[in-house]
Amino acid sequence: MTRLARLLIFVSSVFIAVPAQAALTIEITQGIEGAVPIAVVPFGWGGQTAAPENIAAIISADLNRSGRFEPLADRDLVSHPTSADQVKFQNWRMLNVDNLVIGKLVESSPGQYSVSFELFDVFRGKRMTGSTFPAPARDLRRVAHHISDVIYETLTGERGAFNTRIAYVTSSGSTKNKTYTLLVADSDGYSPQTILTSKHPLMSPSWSPDARQVAYVSFENKVSEIYIQDVATGSRRKLAAFKGINGAPTWSPDGRKLALTLSRDGNPEIYVMDINGGALKRITNSAAIDTEPVWTPDGRSIIFTSDRGGSAQIYKVSASGGAAQRLTFDGKYNAGADVSPDGRKIAMVHGEGGRYRIAVMELDSGLLRVLTDGRQDESPSFSPNGSMIIYATGAGNREVLSAVSVDGRFKQRLTLQAGNVREPVWSPFDK
Amino acid sequence: MKMTLGGFIVLVMVAITAGCSSKGDTKDGDVAIEDRGAEGADGAVASGAADGSDFSSYSLNDPNSPLSRRVIYFEYDSAEITDADQELLTQHAGFLVANPGQHITLEGNTDERGSREYNIALGDRRALSVQRILELNGVAPDQITIVSYGEEKPAAEGGSEAAWRLNRRVELVY
Structure with missing residues (x-):
């Protein structure tokens, strides 16, 4: 041998x-009472064709899969802000969400994108964190998972494992x-x-x-x-x-x-x-x-x-x-x-x-x-x-x-x- | 299996002795021994002494030969071999001793329950039990190869006791 x-x-x-x-498809079979409500607003996109990835949907699914968060359904979103100056905290407080995520996807040059996001504390009316990441189309899912990691760590104190x-x-x-x-x-x-x-x-x-x-x-x-x-x-x-x-x-x-x-x-x-x-x-x-x-x-x-x-x-x-x-x-x-x-x-x-x-x-x-x-x-x-x-x-x-x-x-x-x-x-x- | 090696060998020896003393009856009664000469499978050439104690006269291709039975079954989490299977393995051993050029692979398998690598080890233990009986009956170690597939190659699919029973096995592959 x-x-x-x-x-x-x-x-x-x-x-x-x-x-x-x-x-693989993922189905949640037992949820947690007390998962923290959060709103993830569809990211702004100014392109002529459909956005190459639905960044907000990826983040929302990540946070949901962690068992620690309960993202609001799209139909329950009261407005669709894509920048801080468009956020009216009063509206989000009425929905009882603790946190709000907004963002934008921009095609900076052909095939090259820039993804930015901001995370807010709805009750204090304050921005908690935010960032901008450049990425080619094939890395957009990775960037979305990275944003989920940042949000997760900011809110729980524990490192995220989405990426x-x-x-x-x-x-x-x-x-x-x-x-x-x-x-x-x-x-x-x-x-x-x-x-x-x-x-x-x-x-x-x-x-x-x-x-x-x-x-x-x-x-x-x-x-x-x-x-x-x-x-x-x-x-x-x-x-x-x-x-x-x-x-x-x-x-x-x-x-x-x-x-x-x-x-x-x-x-x-x-x-x-x-x-x-x-x-x-x-x-x-x-x-x-x-x-x-x-x-x-x-x-x-x-x-x-x-x-x-x-x-x-x-x-x-x-x-x-x-x-x-x-x-x-x-x-x-x-x-x-x-x-x-x-x-x-x-x-x-x-x-x-x-x-x-x-x-x-x-x-x-x-x-x-x-x-x-x-x-x-x-x-x-x-x-x-x-x-x-x-x-x-x-x-x-x-x-x-x-x-x-x-x-x-x-x-x-x-x-x-x-x-x-x-x-x-x-x-x-x-x- | 919780038996000590010493106890195991004693048991095997008893089984061999029992097998020897009853050999004449079982074989002459149940199995037609015939000299198949050069037609024996895979280079197994019968020597012609068809007196019931010469295993070389068995053919690997004869569906009526005891050698056509090539699966040994086990209880859950056990590597113990039943008396009947020890008898069968004595016959396989006899054939291998008479045909020293003949090689055999012992494939150990388990049912699907429990941890997969632990099941690889359990399948290996079952194949080793079979190997020991063959070697105690004179088969040369280099005629035997062992491989354990654990629960990875089930003979029967499904999560029933019936399927599990068929999957806890060692296959003798010539």
């Missing part, structure tokens, strides 16, 4: 970087003839890009900390192998193809190492691999299953799943090896953990009474809370600001993606038009 191939490879059964296909992406896996076709794809989409489900297609299973995508590369497992050679791929260019290399399992890759916070699961020494153990040199260090040593490693944000520990205690539970070990400490005691089955960006919580698959749901545990107190109510919820992944968890859920006979706020109060479902969608992983912030 190949030890460590470091070549870019292109195998006939695998296709890279196919143009975008059907977008991020999700990677996920789909499968379609019959049992005997399946097609597996690995995709990357904006966090609102737009602009899905297929980055890999295969007739054999693809699984376990993991983002690099700079959000430029994805590591994943591919069975394209009828055994499991780990690859890392540049999302923008599609170039990739094979990182691990040892005898047995090559699975569960996750990037270290400094971007230089991968934690992974290998069974080359007999049974599944956690290893850390140096991405550039290929050097391997074995972290766990037990006769049981050890898998699903994830790093703590300080890079000093690895949290993983093991059944060394008789059933699957979550453990923690130093990233340089040594004795492991059991973290979960609540429930018969806890597996597939993700660590919150502040390192204080883990999300996991929590199995109890034949149901598998997403739970969050505070690491300090050990307090575990079940957030979801599916039968087969799996693959939780924190948003980079720690406010939401995206996960996969069985819905009828299909797998779809859902997201839940970390407090469990706000839920939404993301649906692709066809096929099964699973293993969502939320990207880090762009660096």
Whole structure:
């Protein structure tokens, strides 16, 4: 078997970087009482043809998806100011909105735009922030998400995560003839890009900390192998193809190492691999299953799943090896953990009474809370600001993606038009 | 699976002994042993000693041969192999011992419940259980390849216990 191939490879059964296909649609399934009312007025546009993007609609949808805001419907807007001097605060106070967003889209030269926005505190009658961004047409959605980030951070004090992406896996076709794809989409489900297609299973995508590369497992050679791929260019290399399992890759916070699961020494153990040199260090040593490693944000520990205690539970070990400490005691089955960006919580698959749901545990107190109510919820992944968890859920006979706020109060479902969608992983912030 | 390795080996040994002592009856009763000569599949050439203990006389292509049964099923979260399947694996082992050039891939699979990478590990454990029985019956390690697909390649779709039962399996692929 190949030890460590470091070549870019292109195998006939695998296709890279196919143009975008059907977008995900997002449906809010459980809202929050007390979401803050906000008015986002359609942005001014002086062009002869239709505006290239509806900036206000993108911002409004972002704020709505966060669960923290309740944007006013367009039909309820009393007026359509596009500059500060046109704003009559009295009118907006009567609608009981706390905040108002207005803005303008201008074509500054052919194909080149300028987007400006302003955010107001309606009750104080004051401007809170505002800015102008130049952008070509293809970046207008990104600019809108950036404006959402600014508004969100100004009003909540927490960084927004609207300008991020999700990677996920789909499968379609019959049992005997399946097609597996690995995709990357904006966090609102737009602009899905297929980055890999295969007739054999693809699984376990993991983002690099700079959000430029994805590591994943591919069975394209009828055994499991780990690859890392540049999302923008599609170039990739094979990182691990040892005898047995090559699975569960996750990037270290400094971007230089991968934690992974290998069974080359007999049974599944956690290893850390140096991405550039290929050097391997074995972290766990037990006769049981050890898998699903994830790093703590300080890079000093690895949290993983093991059944060394008789059933699957979550453990923690130093990233340089040594004795492991059991973290979960609540429930018969806890597996597939993700660590919150502040390192204080883990999300996991929590199995109890034949149901598998997403739970969050505070690491300090050990307090575990079940957030979801599916039968087969799996693959939780924190948003980079720690406010939401995206996960996969069985819905009828299909797998779809859902997201839940970390407090469990706000839920939404993301649906692709066809096929099964699973293993969502939320990207880090762009660096 | 919560059995210790020692306990597991004892169990396998018992099964092998049981398999050996009953071999004559089962085979002579249920399976027509015939010398298929050079027509045996995939280069498996029968040696001609059709006395019921020579597994080389089984054909991979014969639907009546025990070797046509190539799926081993498991209980939930378990890698334990039933007595009946141990008997079947003894017959596959006999064929592989008699045909040292013959290779086999053991594909471990699970149902869809629980975490995906954990299921890869569970599928691997099931394939390892099968591998141990084959090796204890004399099959050379280099004749065997193991791959676990976890829950990624279900044999049956759907979220029913019936589908799950069909998906918790090891497939023997010649």
